[in-house]
Amino acid sequence: MARGKDNALDAGDKVGTICRALRRAIIEQALEPGAKLPEDTLGERFGVSRTIARHALGQLAAEGLIELRRNRIAVVATPSWQEARDAFDVRIEMERLVVRQLAGRLSRAQLAELEAHVDLEDAARDGPDAVSIRLATEFHVLLAQMTNSPILIRYVSELAYRCCLTLSLYSRPHSSECAINEHRLVIAALAAGDTDRVMELMGHHLESVASRALVGPGKPHGLDLMGVLAPYAAEARDAVPARRVGRPRLRTG
Amino acid sequence: MARGKDNALDAGDKVGTICRALRRAIIEQALEPGAKLPEDTLGERFGVSRTIARHALGQLAAEGLIELRRNRIAVVATPSWQEARDAFDVRIEMERLVVRQLAGRLSRAQLAELEAHVDLEDAARDGPDAVSIRLATEFHVLLAQMTNSPILIRYVSELAYRCCLTLSLYSRPHSSECAINEHRLVIAALAAGDTDRVMELMGHHLESVASRALVGPGKPHGLDLMGVLAPYAAEARDAVPARRVGRPRLRTG
DNA sequence: CGATAGGCAATTGCATGCACTTTTCCGGGC
DNA sequence: GCCCGGAAAAGTGCATGCAATTGCCTATCG
Known part of the structure; x- marks a missing residue:
């Protein structure tokens, strides 16, 4: 196995793991519509490279859960x-x-x-x-x-x-x-x-x-994006071995 | 853009372009179920790196058109x-x-x-x-x-x-x-x-x-995979500027 | 002659680096 | 005070390199 020595819970399917964690974060509304999901921050959180994070974002976009626009930060979908x-x-x-x-x-x-x-x-x-x-x-x-x-x-x-x-x-x-x-x-x-x-x-x-979803123009939101993600990442693998985790930036979608 | 200087027909959406080409090749049965789709060969054909080809394969897999198994060559889906x-x-x-x-x-x-x-x-x-x-x-x-x-x-x-x-x-x-x-x-x-x-x-x-799809256990198949793909790649961008195209290997699914 | 183990080539998994684009921030003009 | 312009920062787009795995081919053994 690579250097990272992942614990065996993660059967090598890193992309799938990230997808599941994000999906769950989204349906529990820990990640509200419009929340930003930068590739590298995501990668740090889950202890993988941008490549993997990017791939996961691609999958989630295919499911319509997030929106992906060229050269722009991925955001949680905000359906009309x-x-x-x-x-x-x-x-x-x-x-x-x-x-x-x-x-x-x-x-x-x-x-x-x-x-x-x-x-x-x-x-x-x-x-x-x-x-x-x-x-x-x-x-x-x-x-x-x-x-x-x-x-x-x-x-x-x-x-x-x-x-x-x-x-x-x-x-x-x-x-x-x-x-x-x-x-x-x-x-x-x-x-x-x-x-x-x-x-x-x-x-x-x-x-x-x-x-029940009839009225209401939807609330504006602002939240500590990556902070809120931590428990989901933690659950996915037991701890994030990310090599150099500085304090994650606060983002307020 | 990088060194490649693509012609402007391809509005930067390389992944989407490859997906469209492959989808079309599949529905026209130029690519039969079971046909192998190695990342690098695909990349060469479309003049992009494996990274992009891989990403495209991921999307197609999400659509159920191809099957992707870890450490294995992607193949066109063979639904039961x-x-x-x-x-x-x-x-x-x-x-x-x-x-x-x-x-x-x-x-x-x-x-x-x-x-x-x-x-x-x-x-x-x-x-x-x-x-x-x-x-x-x-x-x-x-x-x-x-x-x-x-x-x-x-x-x-x-x-x-x-x-x-x-x-x-x-x-x-x-x-x-x-x-x-x-x-x-x-x-x-x-x-x-x-x-x-x-x-x-x-x-x-x-x-x-x-x-009409009732009987028949399905025919076995064998075909020149990447040769058959050429017209689809060609249509996608006008010519493939791939840097070093040796004779593509013949694969027989 | 058939089955099997070992080695090599093909291929994927993933991280990293560089170029380009967008966003942000700051200073000057109106 | 507000708007505009430009430069730095942040972020994405993509190619490439290296390690690990798989699959194939062959030599060896039963």
Whole structure:
């Protein structure tokens, strides 16, 4: 192995690791839309070179999570209201497809897994918003994964993340109460194998989430970009062995 | 710019240029599934360094057009039959969404553009298969573009390309006759603003295309990889100024 | 004759360096 | 006081070099 002696948790997929960390930071709203992501700062944070950071940014840009303009610093995407609405429309259709494929076809174990996840969401209700938002999103991703269709999984995940982003721009604080109940209803209908009903439920559920994103021109933001990233980098590999970490510059997106 | 002094046609977006060229080579089946794409050979062909070629491969992999495994040469994707079926299922849903949004909302000019495209398909009927396949695919992409929804555009394009790939693996030679007629029917229904009918038509059309991909375990293939790529590279920039082009190695996927 | 281990060529993984572009900051003019 | 212009700083675009891995080819052994 190279000199760096990475700990084995990172199975060599540095780019993937960075992507996952950034995605998570974004859906937990630690990185708000518009936040700047300079290649070299990112590289320092994760203990890799700009080349790798750049590659990761490329992937995230392909997913629509960040915006990449030539010769400009990458920023977390700031979807327009119209784009947000489009994303939700497509997402609704895709997730209806997911539950259509799943209705009546889930094993007892899978249903239990879903229930367990919703229990988790329930438990996190009093915790920080960031966590409950992430969990709510992951419920939908979990459903998609049960289809075993790589394409569906990828698209639903992407759309879910983008919609998360949207919510952080246009929606009010977040109240997950009813969302959690709706998740339970969906599980019940899936178990019952009631295809039409589960599609309806999912459609309504997503529509109601989307409708929370109706008004509000979005808040301006300013935050300590790289400081906020630290825990995500730390989680990715256990410590950042970056060779020469001076105090990271403060950026205020 | 560096020493290379590219001609101005390439607006600096080298990665995008390579992606487009490769995508096109793939959908025209000049690059068959399984064909190898070594970074440096690619770089030589397009007159860029491995860094850029690598980045392009990363993007294409994100789109599912090629497969990228660690420490291994990138290859054009070889979707399993199941993946292919999934892709078609999702695609059908997405394109129904497209025409739903479009029905009755197209301008006269847009309808004319669609007709013109189908005329092109018609004219290409006697030409090489590669061209008529590409045109058929582009009809669907064109429709998607008219929605002005970046997400829809991206997903439909991706899916259309992937399905193309599929056809080259599992389908018989290609007879575009009826497909062209179906395209015309779709246009007519769009113009009439008959939402339900156009969704039905599009669904049937895609289903019938998919059904052509039912049997056949796929043909083995062998081809002169980089030789076949030359025209695509040439089209991308007018000539390849690569510094030291020895005879490119022949690879036989 | 077939299977196998070892070595070499091909290829990827990644960091670094240099050129170019954009942004920022500062001083002078209006 | 505000706007403009120019230079320094920050950042990206890209090529190249080196280490590590893989894959192939061959010589050797059963």
